[in-house]
Amino acid sequence: ADLEVTHWWTSGGEAAAVAEFAKAFNEKTDHNWVDGAIAGSGGTARPIIISRILGGDPMGATQLNHGRQAEELIEAGLLLDLTDVAEAQGWRDIVFPSSLLDACTYEGRIYCAPVNIHSWQWMWLSHKAFEDAGQDVPSNWDEFVAAAPALSDAGKIPLAMGQQPWQSAGAFGVMSVAIAGLDAWRAVTVDKNAEVAAGPEYAKVFQAAADAREMAANSNVQDWNQATNLVITGQAGAQIMGDWAQGEFQVAGQTAGEDYTCLPGLGVNELLDTAGDAFYFPKQDNADVEAAQKELAALLLSPEVQVAFNLKKGSLPVRGDIDMSSANACMQKGLEILASGNVLPSGDMNLSPDTQGQIEDLMVEFWNDPSYSAADAQAAYADIIANAD
Amino acid sequence: MEGPRGPKPRRRLSPRNIMLYGTLIVVALYYALPLYVMIVTSLKGMPEIRLGNVFAPPVEITFEPWVKAWSEACTGINCEGLSRGFWNSIQILVPSVFLSIAIASVNGYALANWRFKGSEVFFTILIFGAFIPYQVMIYPIVIILREMGDGISAVTGTEFRLMGSIWGLVLVHTVFGMPILTLLFRNYFTSVPEELFKAARVDGAGFWGIYFRIMLPMSLPIFVVAMILQVTGIWNDFLFGVIYTKPETYPMTVQLNNIVNSVQGVKEYNVNMAATLLTGLVPLVIYFVSGKLFVRGIAAGAVKG
Amino acid sequence: MTLADNAAQSRANEHQTKRPSRLFKNMTAKVASIPMVLTALVVFVGCTAWTITYSFTNSRLLPRLEFVGWDQYDRLWSTRRWLISIENLAIFGICSLILSFVIGFTLAALLDRKIRGEAVFRTIFLYPFALSFIVTGLVWQWILNPDFGIQQVVRDWGWESFVFDPLNNADIVIFGILIAGIWQGSGFIMVIMLAGLRGIDEDIWKAARVDGIPTWKTYVLVIIPMMRPVFVTALVIITSGIIKVYDLVVAQTSGGPGIASEVPAKYVIEKMFQSQNLAQGFAASTMMLLSVLVVLIPWAYLEFGGKKRG
């Protein structure tokens, strides 16, 4: 059967990666992948996805960030139960870290197929930019801050930053883990402790964010990949962006360690969060389609597909038992950290989209309004945490 | 007798004329500039764009961006350019324009000539409807479309979905086009002399007879206006197109948005501009061709009331 | 009374009883109005009522009837983004209303002066209306881009310190959107005004010339007051567009920089679908509706309530 799959993977690296899914699905099954890409970000795509599911015209499968987004759809019985597939394939055993599968589980049943691990905790540095400015490539955040004035003098943008709200919020998240430390972060994000959020650790985070704001002042691009492009072309020194940026460097033909450097956890706290993408399968009343859905779910986690996909996407596979030796230096770094268990749960799994939206709003405002002081922003942040659910 | 004779001599370059044409030309530049930028940019290659400014004419004209925008640009793994969206848009446009104008003109006619108790109330609600932000109604309409689709399926015993099909979108366009169009038609039909309507009734024509045989043939200007408004409105719609359709039926604007926002590496401004121009082509052509009729029709239908 | 009269009388009585029911009078007209009635009742009234009802719940991704009173409204009015959205809408609305009227009327008046090439000018002024907001937003984003657009061009001409980057400056970004909005919509207003001007009795112009009134004064004191219905039509069209402004902002700035160019419609959409807080979105859209009513009801009262007309 034709299976329509919606997703918002439209940038160069993403599109190449998703093409791997399509290829595998078309080749290995009797079914046909109908691509339903929606450009923009999840923000553009989600209303469409949700209203179609609600409107009784569901797609065959759809990307959604796993976590709490889908809970209500599951409750309303709109999503296909994948437990039998998961059991047959032994997902419990192979998915690593297992928190990924937990995020797909609702009342003991499994409703989604995780396909990759994405971690926000990276900073990407352009060798060319630092060379041009006569600086060594920094190895942690503090060095970077120190080198920033030189970059500015050389006519470079020290920090590239897209204008989309999720980018501001994401960069802040990365800084909070790296600068405030894991415990403080956990207290705020998991336990929703507003006192910590208003405390001194977080004050440092906000101060760092204020510095970053200054460094990114001249970065007039919208999309994250345009910002990445600034780094690739050496116009900007660095970008704080998740591992999906990897794909862009790859498409541009650059090599890690030679043309660019990646620093997990800003080189301060080498931790990775384990957010990721997952596919959900809205319920259909057509047995043929349902069969295709289950086959796709199984296929998405199969070793070859995982390898092919994640290599293109620049993300990490969701199973620890596969050979990723062909991955580049940055990915290898990530795999190591993952294997060592230095992981933290993603914000997606802890905070509701509503709270995340509020944080995004705050961050984007803070990021774009130089007169918004760090202290004010921290107070507002603590407020949101106090009311978070 | 001596003295002035014949027409008063006029200088071509009188201060009045300089003011008049000066203002017009300056303003015209403001209006024409974006089109110029679009055309010029769409004919440049990427290197040229990076070097020069937006207003510089192309050194080397290339049509490649047009070709790419039409048939090669990618969204996700589809690389069919705008071509598919174009045909979808046509398929959406034709029935939507037809249906919305048909319904609105009948409504306007009933409101103007066959008032019944309460008809004005419904009309008032309709006009208020023109001001309701669409966002208010997106969600409930999803549910209405689903239920209607189920209803039709149950009645006909076939699998029929309004949501996600072209017909759902046609329905949505008809509904949201109704307020302004009905107002337009009502005002127009009200300005048709009432005696004509009375004469036709004496001649034994009924509701439909008068509509088709008397009113319709007289209403070309207002139909032209309605058509132009609907064609541009529907062709340019993004919000409904993106929410009430699916990838196979995406209209051109959604496709355009996808292409423009699917940045792969660098932003290909020339392709984006070509895609933009291609998307705007249908309404642009309609405006360039029917500008005069449009003004006349507006005078006939919109201004009175 | 004659026999014939009697007969007529009795027939009359017999017919009198057969007065047809009012309900079935003009049946065809009523049947033909069903789409309008349904639209009015189900879509406009029904959906609005539905939305308002659910704005008092705590619905998240899916609507559910768990009432929480005014919570959503409290939260709405304590959200900075919403307040900024409202402020932006007010600035954008007032400016675009004034500018549309001024520009639309001025252009129409200029075109009405029996000039050469009227058709060319009219087409140039009107064509942007044919383009979608998405297209408009993109083009103006491009032209206002400080690295390629006007700012760069002026700098290339030698004025190095020239700054014109409305889309990147949070303080004036709303005016950057305004430039595009006016560009797109004022041509249509111009056409409406032009049609209105053409409908004015020639003799009024002649009377003013005989009275020796200068042209501009004739426009201001005589013609403009006479065009009230035209202005009302234009007002309806402009305001209904302003409230809904969404696509333009999304295409041009996505609400940025920061949240400096957010508008209510965008807040609604994002709350409903991105933040998955339907009820919050509904509360926001209810507020939008309310603001529409605040403007519309007094107007409607003035227009239809004061003097009854057919």
Place this chain on the structure above:
Amino acid sequence: MHSVEIKDLDLSFGAVKVLQGLNLDIHDGEFLVLLGASGCGKSTLLNCIAGLLEATDGQIFIKNENVTWKEPSERGIGMVFQSYALYPQMTVEGNLSFGLKNARVPKDEIARRVARAAEILRIEPLLKRKPGALSGGQRQRVAIGRALVRDVDVFLFDEPLSNLDAKLRTDLRVEIKRLHQQLGNTIIYVTHDQVEAMTLADRIAIMKGGAIQQLASPSEIYNRPRNKYVADFIGSPAMNFFEGVLDGGTFRVGDLSFSTEGYEFEKAPSGPAFMGIRPEHVATGDSATAQPIQLESTVELVEPMGSDTLVWATVAGERFRIRVDGQTEIRARDPIRIGFSAAQASFFDAASELRM
């Protein structure tokens, strides 16, 4: 036999009562003119008869059949409108045959009737033209033709000539009169032009404020108006009125007193009253001396109108209109001797304004 009968007709638009308890009987083949000032309800009454407005109360009979609830097309009427209301996109032929096609009259019958109407109205050469290409008079004739082909018993005309210029109006008036003589249908004809009313009507109904003031033949209305309104309304220039007191055989106005000899009173001639005398019943100069009542006055204004001349003078402080032959030499500010007879005058009660 009655052709059209209207019983206790009421019609209101919302709170505005336009027609109130109106009764009217029209004979078969009669030419009835409804005459009245603008806004008095003439068109409304006509529309009620045609079925284009629904009566609030009362009944309408056409050919002794109650048509109160019938559709306009089923009432056996044809109607001609002030603005002609020709269908602009149809040819003249199309206009004529539209109603017949609606009634599914056979093709050849339609052709026959159209040909006949075209012949009667002399519009055969115009049949293929559209109304836009016709002159005012021709349009008018087509509009009549449209009523004609319907082969109905009652024609309703709503001010059919008021959009035409004076010359054409005179010509078409004659045509309509001739048509009536030729066809013998009942015609109800609305106008506010009294020349039309006087020349065309078998009977005239004078309306005011939704009620009929007088229904009588033109000469009756002209010579014996039922009340002051009718007297004032009919005649151009209007009748001259004196306000005074009747006292047996004399009528006193200020210092003047006129003998009422020759006037046939319907009521006892006493009390406050108006005396009215038409401008054309006033004699001047030598012929004035032959009249029972004589006055001296001064000419204020002279309006020569070719065939006759209007003279405005002042009598007893009131403006006084006199109509004299066009060849008479009269100049403003001349003294003038005028005379008239009570036999040609009308007297109205001052309170009820009814004829005495």
Place this chain on the structure above:
Amino acid sequence: MHSVEIKDLDLSFGAVKVLQGLNLDIHDGEFLVLLGASGCGKSTLLNCIAGLLEATDGQIFIKNENVTWKEPSERGIGMVFQSYALYPQMTVEGNLSFGLKNARVPKDEIARRVARAAEILRIEPLLKRKPGALSGGQRQRVAIGRALVRDVDVFLFDEPLSNLDAKLRTDLRVEIKRLHQQLGNTIIYVTHDQVEAMTLADRIAIMKGGAIQQLASPSEIYNRPRNKYVADFIGSPAMNFFEGVLDGGTFRVGDLSFSTEGYEFEKAPSGPAFMGIRPEHVATGDSATAQPIQLESTVELVEPMGSDTLVWATVAGERFRIRVDGQTEIRARDPIRIGFSAAQASFFDAASELRM
């Protein structure tokens, strides 16, 4: 003294020549009526005089001053339009004073002039109302007032009464005439209603196709029309024409021949010609026998009009109109004896249509 002088005026709209070599002299204080069929260029001429249209060639003098290139407001004219063209959102007072305020006339002077105009036109109680709240006649008066306050020498009226109903028209006609007598200004008045023309004018200019056919006093135009067009145009109902041949003292029409005794020929009376006789110059019955020319005919149609009656008969195959006294008893299909005199007739050359 000449008040308005027009010399060789040409006016074309593009290729359409509307006025051609028009000359016209108007005396001080004269009431000149421009009369002509629709589209003959009356309004165009008036607009040229007012300066609202620019002459293609020729000159215009007002009070002996060449105003050809002057602005309308500087020409010393006031104009009243057919549609009144009142400023709808201003009160009557505002309408009257707008032009003056603009010319920076002192406040008290404005008040004085408005008060005077309001008094003359009897619109004092209306000063605070807006035009929308006025009746047609009142609006008309305000429009005149607007011209009046400008204290100008020449008033231009473009069909000021044609939007009004018959009764009001008669009243306002008298008002305008009185106004002229009172003020003594020059008035140029456009109309296509001949009753207005005849009653108001000192002189009438009859226009056709952008040229003046005859410029003379009303009685001259009525009694001695310069050509057949003027003869036909003036008079209602229109003049009766016979086509025949003049031969010395007789006029032959088919078998009939009439004596032309009493008619003063301007040219040798020979060759093909038209004879015209006005309906009111035709006698009937007993008085016909006193006339030099007598005929027998049959009444075809009778139109009683109150004060007089129109009779339509047939003479020499042509329809023949006769106007008789309203009291005469005549019925259709009666035989009738008619008589008239050549002294009251007009003769026109068949080719040039000029008076002979």
